[in-house]
Amino acid sequence: MAEKRRVPVGSLQIKIFAGFTMLALVLLLILNTYPLSQMRNQLILAREVEMRSDFGAYAAALESASVLDYETAASVLSILDIGRDQRVLVTDQRGEVIYDNLKTSDVIGKTVLFSEIIEALYGKDIFRCSYTAEAFSYRTACAVMRDGVVEGAVYAYEYDTESADLLRETRGEIARISFAVTAMTALFIITFTTSLRRRFDRVLQGVYQIQQGNYDYRIDLRSSDELGVIAGEFDKMSGQLAKNESIRRQFVSDASHELKTPLASIKLLCDSILQAKDMRVEDVREFLGDIREEIDRLTRITEGLLYISRMENGANMAGICDLTHTLVRASEILRGSAGAKEVEIVCQGLPEAAWVSGNPDMIYQVAFNLLENAIKYNKQGGKVYVALEEREDQTLLHVGDTGIGIREEELERIFDRFYRVDKMRSSETRGTGLGLSIVGQCMEAIGGHIEVTSTYGEGTCFTAYFQKAPEMAGDDGTDTDGEGGQRA
Ligand SMILES: Nc1ncnc2c1ncn2[C@@H]1O[C@H](COP(=O)(O)OP(=O)(O)O)[C@@H](O)[C@H]1O
Numbered sequence: 248m249a250e251k252r253r254v255p256v257g258s259l260q261i262k263i264f265a266g267f268t269m270l271a272l273v274l275l276l277i278l279n280t281y282p283l284s285q286m287r288n289q290l291i292l293a294r295e296v297e298m299r300s301d302f303g304a305y306a307a308a309l310e311s312a313s314v315l316d317y318e319t320a321a322s323v324l325s326i327l328d329i330g331r332d333q334r335v336l337v338t339d340q341r342g343e344v345i346y347d348n349l350k351t352s353d354v355i356g357k358t359v360l361f362s363e364i365i366e367a368l369y370g371k372d373i374f375r376c377s378y379t380a381e382a383f384s385y386r387t388a389c390a391v392m393r394d395g396v397v398e399g400a401v402y403a404y405e406y407d408t409e410s411a412d413l414l415r416e417t418r419g420e421i422a423r424i425s426f427a428v429t430a431m432t433a434l435f436i437i438t439f440t441t442s443l444r445r446r447f448d449r450v451l452q453g454v455y456q457i458q459q460g461n462y463d464y465r466i467d468l469r470s471s472d473e474l475g476v477i478a479g480e481f482d483k484m485s486g487q488l489a490k491n492e493s494i495r496r497q498f499v500s501d502a503s504h505e506l507k508t509p510l511a512s513i514k515l516l517c518d519s520i521l522q523a524k525d526m527r528v529e530d531v532r533e534f535l536g537d538i539r540e541e542i543d544r545l546t547r548i549t550e551g552l553l554y555i556s557r558m559e560n561g562a563n564m565a566g567i568c569d570l571t572h573t574l575v576r577a578s579e580i581l582r583g584s585a586g587a588k589e590v591e592i593v594c595q596g597l598p599e600a601a602w603v604s605g606n607p608d609m610i611y612q613v614a615f616n617l618l619e620n621a622i623k624y625n626k627q628g629g630k631v632y633v634a635l636e637e638r639e640d641q642t643l644l645h646v647g648d649t650g651i652g653i654r655e656e657e658l659e660r661i662f663d664r665f666y667r668v669d670k671m672r673s674s675e676t677r678g679t680g681l682g683l684s685i686v687g688q689c690m691e692a693i694g695g696h697i698e699v700t701s702t703y704g705e706g707t708c709f710t711a712y713f714q715k716a717p718e719m720a721g722d723d724g725t726d727t728d729g730e731g732g733q734r735a
């Protein structure tokens with residue numbers, strides 16, 4: 248089991264966290280300033296409109312009175328209903344106070360030189376507002392005119408804590424909401440990024456495990472989002488790697504075992520010769536014959552393994568080949584072993600030439616191994632039927648026999664490397680179990696495939712599907728066949 252490695256601190260988590268936090272801060276800043284300043288401006292504007300109109304009307308009413316004195320100012324103010332929460336002053340044209348709505352006033356008769364009053368005496372309409380956390384202070388002043396000349400000024404001052412309270416409450420409310428939103432957002436971001444980081448962590452852990460050769464590790468992230476898809480694909484990949492690794496291990500172990508058996512026999516035979524005293528020459532020759540047979544077997548196995556290794560290392564699969572010619576050549580080479588078993592090879596109407604695409608040497612391996620097996624696993628005096636079937640873009644090679652047949656449960660295993668049905672019995676037939684595996688690999692390499700049907704005790708039929716050569720080569724009898732062929 249590979250060790251568990253720590254995943255480096257997630258900069259992704261930090262980035263997402265920082266990004267969200269920045270965004271939240273900006274939003275909160277806007278939320279805590281813009282609406283409040285808008286509200287303050289609205290309050291001031293509304294008050295300005297009101298005060299300007301009230302005191303404009305008051306000045307106009309004073310203008311229409313015959314004299315500007317305390318009584319007139321007081322009576323007009325009571326009619327207009329102004330001045331409940333306000334301090335209202337009326338001055339003459341020199342700024343001397345002639346009316347003050349404050350009962351306990353001590354400014355009547357005095358000159359007050361507020362800037363607003365001075366400006367009003369110059370004929371301007373003034374409105375000013377200052378704001379502190381506790382209150383709004385509004386000041387307004389306007390001139391009282393008579394016959395186009397400034398006769399005096401009306402000044403009003405208002406200290407408004409109510410609006411300030413409202414503004415403060417609203418600010419507090421927004422701050423509370425902001426705090427709650429911040430807390431919730433932070434909680435959400437932390438939960439989200441932590442879960443994201445954990446999931447990344449698991450995927451990365453999978454990568455580390457595979458790096459260390461632990462192909463059985465599965466991320467098993469059950470989720471349908473992008474990360475889940477990556478994890479799923481990764482698990483499929485590690486599954487495939489595990490399968491390949493187990494095939495490779497099995498192969499190495501099988502190959503070593505297959506090589507060990509003949510070596511052990513050779514050693515045993517040598518020891519027998521060395522240990523025997525006065526062994527007859529004929530016996531020594533017999534032992535040497537056995538040793539030779541074992542060496543032949545070793546040669547066949549190593550040749551088979553070399554052939555497989557060459558194919559796995561990317562042998563050239565391209566080319567074209569005449570199947571008829573290849574079959575004829577293979578059956579000529581196998582004529583001896585067929586004769587020894589009195590097996591007759593029946594070729595059923597082979598065409599003069601059947602060009603298929605694929606490396607000629609690989610196709611020879613296919614033809615040779617199928618024919619060799621059909622003879623080897625036949626009964627004494629049996630038959631081997633060879634036929635070609637032309638389809639639109641395929642050529643099918645059928646190799647049937649009247650041999651021992653293969654049980655159904657064995658059928659899917661006969662293409663495995665070193666697999667031999669009934670090892671003891673087939674040891675008589677000098678096989679290595681590599682032939683059909685080479686056949687299967689060759690067919691796959693050249694873009695075809697192979698099928699098999701069999702009735703146990705009656706016979707077997709292999710059908711190889713070849714792709715026809717793109718353009719039928721000229722019928723000049725030359726063939727690009729490879730030499731020899733692998734008797735595996
Ligand atoms: N035509 C056949 N009839 C019966 N059994 C067969 C035939 N071809 C292959 N087999 C079985 O499949 C096994 C694998 O074949 P192959 O890979 O060619 O190895 P071998 O070296 O034993 O011939 C053989 O050992 C044999 O048991």
Ligand SMILES: [Mg+2]
Pocket residue numbers: 616619620678680682683735
């Ligand atoms: Mg074989």
